[in-house]
Amino acid sequence: MEELSLKDLKAVLDDNELDLSMRQLSIVPAKALAKLPRATHLDFSNNQIVAIPPEFCLLTHITKLDLSNNHIVHLPNDFGKLLNLEHLDLYKNSIEELPLSFGDLRSLKWLDMKGNPLEADLAKAAGECQDEKECKVAAVRVVRFMRDKAAEQHRVIQKQEELNKQREQVIANATAAVGMTQKEKAPKKRKSKHKDASNIQPHSEVPAHANGPKMQNETKETPNRTFKTKPSSQSCLSRVFVRVRKLFMVILVLSLLGVALSSFIIFDNCTEKSHHWIPSSQPFCDDLHKAISSRSLPPTFATNLYKTLSSMSWVYAAKLRELKADLEEGGYLERAQYYCNLIYTKTVITAFILQGYGSQLVQLVISPPSVCTSKQKHKITENASREMAMC
Incomplete structure (x- = not known):
């Protein structure tokens, strides 16, 4: 069905309520709705809607939204901009997870998410919503759950940025150290040349017939000493450069392995047989299926891939924290620290x-x-x- 025009919307507008249910709609008329700020209660139930356009998030005047009995897979990433939304009905859709901005819906007081294939933690927060009281509790719990999840992901991203800064600082320090060694070697070479010149000058005043063979040997040995100082400094610099190059190669190989492993995990996660265990991976999986079928990348492919990688790192960070807690309970970390300190001291x-x-x-x-x-x-x-x- 074609998108409804502003004239069509005005025809069914009743005070502040706009009833567009049971019309076989597949497209939400976001642009036309933006011209009707009086319509604060929207009913899109029992239609064929699959996706909500990003422009819909600009309708901040909406206070009640009914999207039940549709085929919605995921909500827009900026859905949290609907700050005045108080009543949201998502009953019987195909939603697995919510966008992180959902935690910004501080005015939400009623929420129904029954009949959706939600992930385990989100389903636990949403509850059953059997009556009015449970739906109100679900709104508070889900908003708090998504807010905590967004904060955790933000901390993971900050830690990753700090690690990148530390890595860049180490590389900068290594480069500066190489430069300092070059500056220190140059004065030493000049000093050695001055010393050799001062050693040669007194011998020139001695008569040629006195200690002739010995003087010839000394004059031959002096250039050899100055010649040997150059390869030593060059070999030192070459060793430093070789170590820095090896460090870069190790970092590059590890990065490539990490990218390859992450790609394999993400693509395996998006197959039809496997379960989507990575949070926020459903939009990327949809883009991947579209890219395979149409042989062209959707415009949101890179953004959804980044969000999927961030969510996967959040999952791994949680597992690492559990492993650390287990090691601390067993006392393994204290023993390892003791032996490391002992070996270092010796x-x-x-x-x-x-x-x-x-x-x-x-x-x-x-x-x-x-x-x-x-x-x-x-x-x-x-x-x-x-x-x-x-x-």
């Missing part, structure tokens, strides 16, 4: 000991004093091994 102590005695051994090997003997070297190594054993 590692740090060992590193300090090795660094101290290692530097002494290097000094003895490179420039051993005339009074140092092999016994003193042996004593240093004995002390190092003794402290390692005590650690």
Whole structure:
């Protein structure tokens, strides 16, 4: 049936009530209704309506809405903008879940959602609505339930944003550290060149006939030392770049695996045989079936996919909290923390000991004093091994 015009609506308008029931309607005339602000009570019961257009959410003057006995699959995402809505009848439709904005309907006082394939938690909040009192209680419970659900999803999104910021900060710090090492290496190279020049200058004043062979060896060794400092700094920088590149590759591979796994779970969730266990996935499943049948993506495909991913992360976050609570009850987290602290402490102590005695051994090997003997070297190594054993 074609969409009703403004003239048709005015013909059936009775005071503030607009009765459009049992007319085989499949389209809600939202644009024409916007021009009738006097119509605050709308009755669309017993029709063939499948979806509510987004423009319908702009009709904030509505206080009573009857959509019972239709084929509505889901409500618009901005349904919560109907702030003056007090009475809502959704009896006998095909609704599985409600939009998160439903929690903004603070004026809602009466709600009937019987005869809908609601998800378990939502069905528990909606109740049976057998009489007037139960329908009023259902309105309060469902609005509170959707408000808490929206707040939980908002917290999950905020945590994800914080993790992304921390990851970006780590990458920025690593890049800054690489830049600092480059700046520190440059002055060291210049200092080494000045030292070599100062070492060569006194030898030039010595006569050529005195210590001729020895002087030739020293002048040959000096350029070799300056040449060896360059590869060491370059190798250090190359190691840093290799580690950063490996970190990027690991993050990229994990991200691709996460996207592939999430896609598989979402598409499996939208098959006809499986149950839609992911909250807020019904709109995306509808868009997916439309895309497969018409071979073109609907305009709401990306938005509904993002909402489905957010809902799936909300489900996983709840499961992780349950796992954490189980681990805390068993005391496994405390044990793991104790052993981690113990291993970390032993590692740090060992590193300090090795660094101290290692530097002494290097000094003895490179420039051993005339009074140092092999016994003193042996004593240093004995002390190092003794402290390692005590650690």
